[in-house]
Amino acid sequence: MMKEHNVYGIFIPVITPFSSDNKLDIQSFHKYVSHLVSHDIQGLVINGTTGESPTVQWEEVKQMVEVTQDILTSMQKKIPIVVGTGTNDTYTTVKRTELAAELGADAAMVVTPYYNKPTQEGILEHFRMASQVGLPVLVYEIPARTGSRVTVDTMRKIMDLDGVIGLKDSSGGLELLSALMEYETKPVLCGQDEYFHAMLCQGATGGMLASANIHTNRFIEIYQRFAAGDIHGSRDDFKTLEPMIHHIFEEPAPAPLKWLLTRQDIIANEQLRLPLMPVTEGVKQRLMEVLSDASVYR
Numbered sequence: 001m002m003k004e005h006n007v008y009g010i011f012i013p014v015i016t017p018f019s020s021d022n023k024l025d026i027q028s029f030h031k032y033v034s035h036l037v038s039h040d041i042q043g044l045v046i047n048g049t050t051g052e053s054p055t056v057q058w059e060e061v062k063q064m065v066e067v068t069q070d071i072l073t074s075m076q077k078k079i080p081i082v083v084g085t086g087t088n089d090t091y092t093t094v095k096r097t098e099l100a101a102e103l104g105a106d107a108a109m110v111v112t113p114y115y116n117k118p119t120q121e122g123i124l125e126h127f128r129m130a131s132q133v134g135l136p137v138l139v140y141e142i143p144a145r146t147g148s149r150v151t152v153d154t155m156r157k158i159m160d161l162d163g164v165i166g167l168k169d170s171s172g173g174l175e176l177l178s179a180l181m182e183y184e185t186k187p188v189l190c191g192q193d194e195y196f197h198a199m200l201c202q203g204a205t206g207g208m209l210a211s212a213n214i215h216t217n218r219f220i221e222i223y224q225r226f227a228a229g230d231i232h233g234s235r236d237d238f239k240t241l242e243p244m245i246h247h248i249f250e251e252p253a254p255a256p257l258k259w260l261l262t263r264q265d266i267i268a269n270e271q272l273r274l275p276l277m278p279v280t281e282g283v284k285q286r287l288m289e290v291l292s293d294a295s296v297y298r
């Protein structure tokens with residue numbers, strides 16, 4: 001199981017590949033995860049936003065976790081598998097966190113409850129219940145998607161819960177992170193790709209970055225250069241990736257990413273489940289402008 005000291009470096013949130021008839025394409029998943037695991041990544045996240053969690057069934061999550069475990073065993077790699085278990089219903093979140101623990105996941109990623117707009121007290125209780133399951137919990141704060149924002153005060157209380165090992169901060173700026181850094185806090189991963197370098201400078205211990213599915217080694221190098229103290233060099237490297245990151249998030253995720261992975265022949269199909277739609281020609285064009293063919297296939 002994951003511990004606080006494992007919350008650093010580059011975590012890759014994986015996409016969920018579908019066939020053209022909208023079934024889980026487990027063959028593509030196998031090829032794709034084997035490719036990712038061949039890089040020096042710190043961990044994988046199944047059923048995150050990038051994994052299209054709102055339209056993925058638990059049975060499919062189970063299959064993806066099992067295939068990932070098989071791949072890690074056969075490649076003799078030991079990296080944590082984090083599973084997204086959070087919903088806007090505390091009972092279901094607890095149930096899913098229990099199921100993830102039974103599956104042998106190393107941690108659960110629990111998003112702030114969305115849509116029903118709970119009070120700060122309700123949000124704290126939600127995380128208290130999830131953290132009592134016994135599987136380490138990574139808190140996932142993403143107000144732009146959830147419709148609720150956790151205050152610094154509440155986040156500090158959540159981070160103090162025994163079963164919580166860290167935060168994935170997709171809060172949309174540096175305010176939450178800098179406020180937490182004023183106190184002793186558990187590790188925080190950047191979950192907002194365009195702020196990756198800025199958040200490292202502010203004290204983040206790494207990133208959970210959908211865009212690191214592409215140019216994975218460059219993201220790892222940026223992290224490693226930063227960790228070795230080369231702030232300016234790592235920033236200059238990161239700047240070269242910013243246009244790609246911008247276009248990967250120009251339309252709802254993970255449509256642009258699925259298209260790129262299909263182009264790279266890593267997955268068979270860019271299919272998404274409705275209501276998500278395939279990436280438009282305009283974004284494809286702009287992505288191709290910033291990624292020469294040679295660099296896309298790197």
Ligand SMILES: O=C(O)C1=N[C@H](C(=O)O)C[C@H](O)C1
Pocket residue numbers: 013014048049050051142170191192193208209210211253
């Ligand atoms: O997969 C995720 O979960 C991620 N969520 C963030 C978002 O939805 O904006 C971005 C991050 O790159 C991955």
